[in-house]
Amino acid sequence: MEGGGEALFLDGVGEVTVAVGDDGLSFQPLHQEVSSSCWSSIIMQPKLESKLKFSDVYAVELLEVGPVCEPWNARATVQGKINTEMNRFVIHTVTRPRKRPSPWVPCEYIFGHKDQQTCKTWVEHIKTCINKEQDRPKxxxxxxxxxxxxxxxxxxxxxxxxxxxxxxxxxxxxxxxxxxxxxxxxxxxxxxxxxxxxxxxxxxxxxxxxxxxxxxxxxxxxxxxxxxxxxxxxxxxxxxxxxxxxxxxxxxxxxxxxxxxxxxxxxxxxxxxxxxxxxxxxxxxxxxxxxxxxxxxxxxxxxxxxxxxxxxxxxxxxxxxxxxxxxxxxxxxxxxxxxxxxxxxxxxxxxxxxxxxxxxxxxxxxxxxxxxxxxxxxxxxx
Structure with a gap:
């Protein structure tokens, strides 16, 4: 989880490597051959960014087993890895429209992994990080x-x-x-x-x-x-x-x-x-x-x-x-x-x-x- 990161599936993007930093999460496409496809998917969706700050994350929770969708405009995918049933968790964060930066809107990042315990570990670790934001009301x-x-x-x-x-x-x-x-x-x-x-x-x-x-x-x-x-x-x-x-x-x-x-x-x-x-x-x-x-x-x-x-x-x-x-x-x-x-x-x-x-x-x-x-x-x- 620390350092080099861990491979997860990001809904709408594909397989990515997720790393934990001092102030948030960052992710990169795992396979270089589909890198341009994944980044095009992120660019096409104004909601998605390649880094999530803990200060902008307001909740994280486990989801039921379900599908993780393929990249929005992908022509090439990793065979057998995309659009399959897997364990999932969701990170709730905020974003701002590029053309109108004042309003804030909720945004969801859904990650998937074949192992349920891996998803639980990520959820608990992210909860620990966002709970360190001491100014938040309870x-x-x-x-x-x-x-x-x-x-x-x-x-x-x-x-x-x-x-x-x-x-x-x-x-x-x-x-x-x-x-x-x-x-x-x-x-x-x-x-x-x-x-x-x-x-x-x-x-x-x-x-x-x-x-x-x-x-x-x-x-x-x-x-x-x-x-x-x-x-x-x-x-x-x-x-x-x-x-x-x-x-x-x-x-x-x-x-x-x-x-x-x-x-x-x-x-x-x-x-x-x-x-x-x-x-x-x-x-x-x-x-x-x-x-x-x-x-x-x-x-x-x-x-x-x-x-x-x-x-x-x-x-x-x-x-x-x-x-x-x-x-x-x-x-x-x-x-x-x-x-x-x-x-x-x-x-x-x-x-x-x-x-x-x-x-x-x-x-x-x-x-x-x-x-x-x-x-x-x-x-x-x-």
């Missing part, structure tokens, strides 16, 4: 918006769900039932339960993604607030406001005065043209939920705070605009997004923190905070 929470984009949410998830299943990525799927469903679920989730997942996926549009973003950050974002605007003299300094915030995050219940301050109507004299609503049900107040329901003792699960390097957010586009996806992957393609998530690809995304200050003592609990990732996507140039 367990994800998935929120599906059933009404977004004219009802495309559920349909798109049905399309990409088999990819996650094949890649052995566990998914906990929640179909949202109302506005704020995703926010309430994540804001009330204990850190112990959140640590069971490697990330959260939105199957919807920009609105669902931002709702998930706020549900995660509302009680877990650790950075300080921006300076108090001039003229809002109630907060003498930013440290006092941060102290109130820390107190809120360490208590699971609010006092009567605090609750009244949070549930105040947006048309009261305390609110001067509010940027955001202050109701708890919409999830816009950061003190609406405790960050952990575990007791404070030596066995307590460490708090989850953001930003961090291990937890990911993903989006499978199903909305009407999909500005976030277009600004990151360049494609409104659910399959491309699903494959990028499965393979653990990452890209940094700027998040805007919007803080609304009040001018009355009722704002002492904390300012109203919202996070957004799609401001730039809706910007217009004048």
């Amino acid at each position: 367990s994800l929470m998935v929120f599906v918006h059933p009404l977004c984009g004219k009802g495309r949410g559920c349909k798109n998830w049905e399309t990409v769900a088999p990819l996650f299943e094949r890649a052995k990525v566990k998914t906990k799927v929640i179909v949202t039932q109302r506005a704020g469903h995703a926010y309430d679920t994540l804001a009330s989730l204990s850190d112990k339960d959140l640590k069971k997942f490697d990330g959260v996926i939105a199957v919807g549009g920009d609105g669902l993604f931002n709702e998930i973003l706020n549900g995660l950050l509302s009680t877990r974002h650790t950075n300080s607030y921006p300076p108090t605007p001039e003229g809002f003299g109630y907060f003498r300094n930013n440290m006092k406001c941060q102290e109130h915030r820390n107190n809120d995050l360490s208590n699971s219940e609010l006092t009567g005065d605090d609750a009244n301050a949070i549930s105040g109507s947006s048309n009261t004299p305390d609110d001067h043209e509010p940027l955001l609503s202050t109701t708890r049900s919409t999830g816009l107040d950061i003190s609406s939920s405790d960050s952990s329901d575990e007791p404070c003792n030596g066995d307590q699960v460490p708090l989850v705070s953001f930003p961090n390097n291990w937890f990911r957010l993903g989006i499978i586009p199903s909305g009407s605009t999909d500005a976030i996806v277009l600004s990151t992957t360049g494609e409104r393609d659910p399959v491309t997004s699903a494959l990028l998530i499965i393979l653990g690809r990452r890209i940094s995304l700027d998040i805007a923190q919007v803080v609304r200050w009040k001018s009355s003592p009722s704002a002492e609990v904390s300012p109203t905070v919202r996070y957004a990732a799609s401001f730039a996507g809706y910007a217009t140039v004048s």
Whole structure:
């Protein structure tokens, strides 16, 4: 298997020598007399390459005994070796069309050998290699918006769900039932339960993604607030406001005065043209939920705070605009997004923190905070 490689049959190409390198597999036609035929077969099929990178392989599995087809345009074949029943295994990888490199599409390489144990050995070895890709998720929470984009949410998830299943990525799927469903679920989730997942996926549009973003950050974002605007003299300094915030995050219940301050109507004299609503049900107040329901003792699960390097957010586009996806992957393609998530690809995304200050003592609990990732996507140039 190492070094010089091993002879296998590649479906649609013929007999090849497969070698394992540090970063992937490579194969060459075994018989020089049919070399040009095999390479012509590869060239004619845009899906096939002569080297497979482990970073692009998302699954490998054994198949039942079956035929391995001859080269697509071969005139000469090795007698008795092609198009016969044999043991097989398949490598699932990704490829990009040559004329349009942005979308990713699944691609299969089917190899055959007369010995079943040889196929099993290859499968186990390739699994070991792709499992070394540490950035790949193992367990994800998935929120599906059933009404977004004219009802495309559920349909798109049905399309990409088999990819996650094949890649052995566990998914906990929640179909949202109302506005704020995703926010309430994540804001009330204990850190112990959140640590069971490697990330959260939105199957919807920009609105669902931002709702998930706020549900995660509302009680877990650790950075300080921006300076108090001039003229809002109630907060003498930013440290006092941060102290109130820390107190809120360490208590699971609010006092009567605090609750009244949070549930105040947006048309009261305390609110001067509010940027955001202050109701708890919409999830816009950061003190609406405790960050952990575990007791404070030596066995307590460490708090989850953001930003961090291990937890990911993903989006499978199903909305009407999909500005976030277009600004990151360049494609409104659910399959491309699903494959990028499965393979653990990452890209940094700027998040805007919007803080609304009040001018009355009722704002002492904390300012109203919202996070957004799609401001730039809706910007217009004048």
